[in-house]
Amino acid sequence: MLHFNIWKVLVILGISFAAVLLSLPNFFSPSQLEGLPRWMQTRMPLGLDLQGGSHLLLQMNVDELRREWLESINGEVRQTLRTERIGYTGLSNTREEVRVVIRQPEQMDQAFTKLKTLARPTTNSMFGNTVNEVDVTRGENNVITLKPTPQAITDRITSAIGAAIEVVRRRIDFTGTTEPTIQRQGRDRILVQVPGFNDPTKLKEVIGKTAKLTFQMVDQSMTPEEAQRGNLPPGSALYPSKEEEQRSYLLEKRVIVSGDELESASPGFDQRSSEPVVNFRFKSAGAQRFAKATQENVGRPFAIVLDGHVISAPVIREPILTGSGQISGNFGVEEANTLSVLLRSGALPASLQVIEERSVGPSLGADSIAAGGLASVIAFLAVTVFMILGYGLFGAFAIVALIVNVALIMAVLSLMQATLSLPGIAGIALTMGVAVDANVLIYERMREEARSGKAAVLAIEAGFSRAYATIIDSHLTGLLGGAILFWLGVGPIRGFAVTLCIGTIASLFTAITLTRLIVATWFHRVRPAEVPL
Amino acid sequence: MAFTFPKPIELIPQGTKIPFVSFFKFFFTLSIALNVLTVILLATMGLNFGIDFRGGTVMEIRTEQPADIAALRTKLGGLGLGDPQIQGFGTPNDVLIRLAEQPGGEKAQQDAVAKVREALGTSVEIRRTEVVGGTVSAELLEKAVWALVLTAAGIFIYVWFRFEWQFALGAVIALVHDVLLTVGVFSAFQLDFDLTVVAALLTILGYSINDTVVIYDRIRENLRKFKKMPLEQLLDLSVNETLSRTIMTVGTTFLALLALYLFGGEVIRGFTFAMLFGVIVGTYSSVFIAAPFLVLVGIKRDWSGVTVAPSNKRGRADKAASTTPTES
Numbered sequence: 001m002l003h004f005n006i007w008k009v010l011v012i013l014g015i016s017f018a019a020v021l022l023s024l025p026n027f028f029s030p031s032q033l034e035g036l037p038r039w040m041q042t043r044m045p046l047g048l049d050l051q052g053g054s055h056l057l058l059q060m061n062v063d064e065l066r067r068e069w070l071e072s073i074n075g076e077v078r079q080t081l082r083t084e085r086i087g088y089t090g091l092s093n094t095r096e097e098v099r100v101v102i103r104q105p106e107q108m109d110q111a112f113t114k115l116k117t118l119a120r121p122t123t124n125s126m127f128g129n130t131v132n133e134v135d136v137t138r139g140e141n142n143v144i145t146l147k148p149t150p151q152a153i154t155d156r157i158t159s160a161i162g163a164a165i166e167v168v169r170r171r172i173d174f175t176g177t178t179e180p181t182i183q184r185q186g187r188d189r190i191l192v193q194v195p196g197f198n199d200p201t202k203l204k205e206v207i208g209k210t211a212k213l214t215f216q217m218v219d220q221s222m223t224p225e226e227a228q229r230g231n232l233p234p235g236s237a238l239y240p241s242k243e244e245e246q247r248s249y250l251l252e253k254r255v256i257v258s259g260d261e262l263e264s265a266s267p268g269f270d271q272r273s274s275e276p277v278v279n280f281r282f283k284s285a286g287a288q289r290f291a292k293a294t295q296e297n298v299g300r301p302f303a304i305v306l307d308g309h310v311i312s313a314p315v316i317r318e319p320i321l322t323g324s325g326q327i328s329g330n331f332g333v334e335e336a337n338t339l340s341v342l343l344r345s346g347a348l349p350a351s352l353q354v355i356e357e358r359s360v361g362p363s364l365g366a367d368s369i370a371a372g373g374l375a376s377v378i379a380f381l382a383v384t385v386f387m388i389l390g391y392g393l394f395g396a397f398a399i400v401a402l403i404v405n406v407a408l409i410m411a412v413l414s415l416m417q418a419t420l421s422l423p424g425i426a427g428i429a430l431t432m433g434v435a436v437d438a439n440v441l442i443y444e445r446m447r448e449e450a451r452s453g454k455a456a457v458l459a460i461e462a463g464f465s466r467a468y469a470t471i472i473d474s475h476l477t478g479l480l481g482g483a484i485l486f487w488l489g490v491g492p493i494r495g496f497a498v499t500l501c502i503g504t505i506a507s508l509f510t511a512i513t514l515t516r517l518i519v520a521t522w523f524h525r526v527r528p529a530e531v532p533l
Numbered sequence: 534m535a536f537t538f539p540k541p542i543e544l545i546p547q548g549t550k551i552p553f554v555s556f557f558k559f560f561f562t563l564s565i566a567l568n569v570l571t572v573i574l575l576a577t578m579g580l581n582f583g584i585d586f587r588g589g590t591v592m593e594i595r596t597e598q599p600a601d602i603a604a605l606r607t608k609l610g611g612l613g614l615g616d617p618q619i620q621g622f623g624t625p626n627d628v629l630i631r632l633a634e635q636p637g638g639e640k641a642q643q644d645a646v647a648k649v650r651e652a653l654g655t656s657v658e659i660r661r662t663e664v665v666g667g668t669v670s671a672e673l674l675e676k677a678v679w680a681l682v683l684t685a686a687g688i689f690i691y692v693w694f695r696f697e698w699q700f701a702l703g704a705v706i707a708l709v710h711d712v713l714l715t716v717g718v719f720s721a722f723q724l725d726f727d728l729t730v731v732a733a734l735l736t737i738l739g740y741s742i743n744d745t746v747v748i749y750d751r752i753r754e755n756l757r758k759f760k761k762m763p764l765e766q767l768l769d770l771s772v773n774e775t776l777s778r779t780i781m782t783v784g785t786t787f788l789a790l791l792a793l794y795l796f797g798g799e800v801i802r803g804f805t806f807a808m809l810f811g812v813i814v815g816t817y818s819s820v821f822i823a824a825p826f827l828v829l830v831g832i833k834r835d836w837s838g839v840t841v842a843p844s845n846k847r848g849r850a851d852k853a854a855s856t857t858p859t860e861s
Contacts, residue, residue, distance in 0.1 A: 353639045357664040364660040371798035379792035392538040433789030437782045444778040470750040474743040481739030488680035
């Protein structure tokens with residue numbers, strides 16, 4: 001047990017040396033490391049709780065997504081039945097499906113065949129067979145229902161989250177924030193982490209808006225008040241004003257052009273009134289449609305609608321053929337700025353809601369680093385004194401192993417670029433207390449073996465080999481706890497679990513190989529008659 | 534070498550024989566009483582859940598002058614956001630503001646934070662803001678309970694495989710005991726019970742099982758060595774033999790935690806407090822509950838079918854480590 005071949009020695013020393021070397025950059029500031037090779041500059045990234053920053057968990061409004069899909073199916077059904085000249089009554093949406101009643105029973109077959117074309121067959125990526133996105137079924141009393149399948153809804157949510165992540169990224173980039181982390185979380189959530197952002201108010205403002213922009217014609221067949229009292233004209237609906245909730249406009253539901261068609265949007269000032277406006281330009285297809293609509297409707301008002309609220313409803317004085325224009329709506333400068341950012345980044349597929357927010361100011365982060373660092377140093381000193389009092393020279397060996405252990409944790413975190421959080425620092429400090437346990441087990445065993453009258457070499461060997469099974473047992477149970485902690489973990493607590501797990505594995509290495517090597521080397525030099533324990 | 538290391542101090546004198554098992558009636562009764570007390574506390578006073586589990590808002594602020602908490606209370610109390618809890622936190626300039634979850638869904642939480650920010654004005658430094666909505670807090674609570682149950686179950690299975698079911702049962706009873714008592718302290722003093730405390734509980738589980746397994750390992754070894762020794766005597770022997778190690782390890786761990794508790798800052802104080810308490814309870818339960826428990830249930834005495842503990846021959850250690858009892 002006390003004999004090592006040269007390769008083993010080299011590997012053990014190599015790992016220990018590399019660990020110390022790779023952990024060193026963490027003790028210096030980035031400016032002190034400047035000019036050194038890249039690998040010497042690799043440090044543990046600091047978590048938001050240490051460097052300050054905002055953590056926002058956003059949830060997508062899935063109901064909204066489903067509702068909009070059902071609305072578009074509803075529109076397609078109306079379109080289809082109209083083209084086929086099939087009479088229907090009661091075309092309506094429930095939470096989960098679209099229902100339509102066909103007036104003439106003899107037209108049922110024809111209607112069903114036609115509506116089946118709306119089933120949107122797609123190829124299942126996993127099995128390669130064809131499945132429908134929408135189940136079209138015919139029921140009693142001439143009812144046909146169209147219901148999106150759960151799988152199709154899940155797929156929609158998945159792609160909507162993907163699209164939303166892109167939009168959120170663009171919007172955050174426009175605010176000039178550096179290095180945001182934006183990732184999917186679970187089925188319908190997005191986690192946004194922005195370092196150095198103490199006040200996330202602005203951030204939330206930018207993310208919180210769906211920013212669906214549409215241009216729609218104003219329906220002048222009746223006044224909004226009449227529409228409120230009586231029946232709405234088919235194909236039209238009431239939209240509230242952005243300025244005052246009470247006031248509303250009666251608009252055609254049909255969208256002339258939407259924000260998707262925008263090529264650019266930028267804040268500016270109106271040339272005459274010099275009030276803040278947003279200038280925009282459509283892409284060519286959108287520009288053509290806009291030109292056509294404005295040509296046909298000179299003298300009539302159209303409305304600019306943002307997230308269901310009418311920003312303004314100007315009258316078309318002349319056809320707009322260039323595809324560019326401006327939106328004015330009593331904006332402040334800041335508001336015009338934000339709106340143009342939103343329009344440039346595109347609309348979110350559905351609205352996002354902040355369901356969790358954790359932000360830490362840079363000064364608290366700095367305090368935490370100082371406190372964590374001080375606590376770690378004191379923990380280290382206390383453990384050192386305790387171990388040397390308890391085990392003398394062998395205690396000092398254990399401390400050498402402990403230094404390598406901590407270096408290994410830091411080196412692995414640096415290499416993995418795993419974030420160091422305050423609980424992570426606590427994990428390192430705690431590891432100092434727990435990691436020496438393996439050494440304690442070995443030394444206690446040596447003591448016992450020596451007491452039973454064994455010669456020094458035998459006692460030392462037995463100490464290592466007999467403690468081995470116990471060390472494995474206790475470390476494996478520790479790892480089990482760490483793994484579950486990781487699973488539970490949100491942000492910083494994960495950091496704690498990671499350092500604890502790495503520390504446990506590292507302490508296996510340092511106790512079983514490194515300490516043994518040190519003890520063996522010492523033994524061969526000194527040749528003691530008895531174990532100094 | 535000019536420097537010589539001091540002669541090691543032996544905390545536990547050689548041949549110490551404390552009759553742990555003979556105390557077991559007393560300590561079992563004590564522990565059962567404390568656990569019952571905890572359950573009563575939980576039923577009557579409950580836990581002071583932090584926002585992680587209850588939803589709501591926490592803001593940590595720093596004022597330029599020593600904070601006037603009464604004035605802040607009046608100012609924020611008038612915002613119509615329920616009854617904000619305002620307390621000093623660390624230095625006289627630091628204040629912690631808590632708002633309960635606002636009625637009206639996730640949006641209402643955000644509006645409340647905006648209102649508080651506005652009311653505080655710019656002279657106050659907002660050092661930390663945490664807002665947890667109802668959806669997330671419910672999920673976190675569920676996840677925390679699962680994590681504790683899964684860890685206990687995982688440990689039970691592991692110890693069962695490596696030892697016998699009696700050991701596994703004893704270990705898990707000791708673990709439940711540790712977690713319950715720690716939770717009991719949080720209930721009795723109405724300390725803030727948040728996610729970091731659950732993280733501490735999980736770590737306590739890991740620490741306590743570590744302690745228990747070391748003693749169990751020794752018990753198993755002695756079972757093979759002393760086939761005729763009465764069980765009580767054998768358990769006492771095993772606990773005494775490992776006592777020095779138990780004290781050393783709890784010592785280093787406690788010192789490290791104490792450093793964290795005293796110097797690690799307010800943010801992790803709840804966590805380190807739970808850990809400090811849990812490490813003590815965990816050590817106690819390993820020695821006074823988990824080991825003597827084996828007398829109550831009785832264990833198999835014939836361990837001859839099991840591979841003997843590794844001797845000083847190379848390679849056998851690995852074999853022994855992966856061997857599980859073949860009969861039970």
